[in-house]
Amino acid sequence: MTQHTVRIWDLPTRLFHWALAACVVGLVITAKVGGNAMEWHFRLGYGVLALLVFRLAWGMVGGRWSRFSSFLLSPARLVRYLRGNAPAEENAGHSPLGALAVVGMLAVLLAQVGTGLLSDDEIAFSGPLTRFVSNAVVGQATGYHKEVGQYLVLGLVGLHLAAILFYVLVRRQRLVRSMLHGDKVLLVPTVPSRDNLAARALALVVLSLSAGLAWWVASLGASPGF
Template identity: 45%
Template structure:
């Protein structure tokens, strides 16, 4: 057996930051109250992280690129037959990645327009009507359960691959190194250099900036109250 580098550092940092951000956002959203301020900030962070991952999926190193692991039905069938071999995400894992990114992206986007009818309004609340915001708030609340189900499924898959197939997925995502049989080809990943990283970071920061609503004009100041006539 030997170890080969599979996951680059930017991808690993993204993965663990997203895991912490999603878990904390779910917790603060359920508790509510004053923690809704942090819930909103975490939503902006998640939007930025997803923007980074989409860009890194285009310009990152070999196994981080979508083109290296997003396959069609034939690859999924081959994997289920046990005839698929690869170093990065397997075809089912690719579906999990795409599903999580899509659902988290939609969930974070919906939260940007949401409100709680008390004190919290998403940073982009002013772009839609109150009725639209209420509708998106309802979807955002229901989406919590979908996110929870996907996270639980993701964790269950990790446990299965660790306990049944002996693949140390958590250790691999921490170190970036994967243990493979000596006879398997293991070319070093290519791409994902400094320029690519700067590009992906720029996309991530731009995504967070748009999500924050910082580009929106400031609301007009409130009119001063009329002096009492006495």
């Protein structure tokens, strides 16, 4: 049976994935340590904000299989997948369950970062957007960020790792390897993701703009001498 090696995950998507994973781990650690580590918690939070903005933009202009249009979920597609009747080319990128996981993770992380920007620990650290909203909103955001959001993030991360183990051990799919080198071995040919120099230059521009936005948000809470 002929096999086809296809570039599914472009380099910007792969770098985003691993950078986000590292930042989330750092956020969890710094939150648990507290104290002066909260300075790094904020910095990592701004980093995640930049990464999320980048991913939302890259989901519209990135490689073929990184675009949201490639894994828009329909009930029919989900049923085909669960019954094992989905055509191979349909799931070359994210499977329907994988698509749900991506959307869920992005949504939960956006909520966590957003509430972090509005949080105040009433000791030494407050988000840059707290001065634009009422104390009641700050209290609600802080409560969600500390009591709800962090556990949603941890829960989704746990499910993500469990799903990877299932696919690797049960379905014998090398998901981790494909997110390292970008290629998948498929039984049918399919359109690869664009991953040339021009695409990577575009990604760098998008990331720079995303980082600029995160820096601007951070500066909103700075003193006049910032």
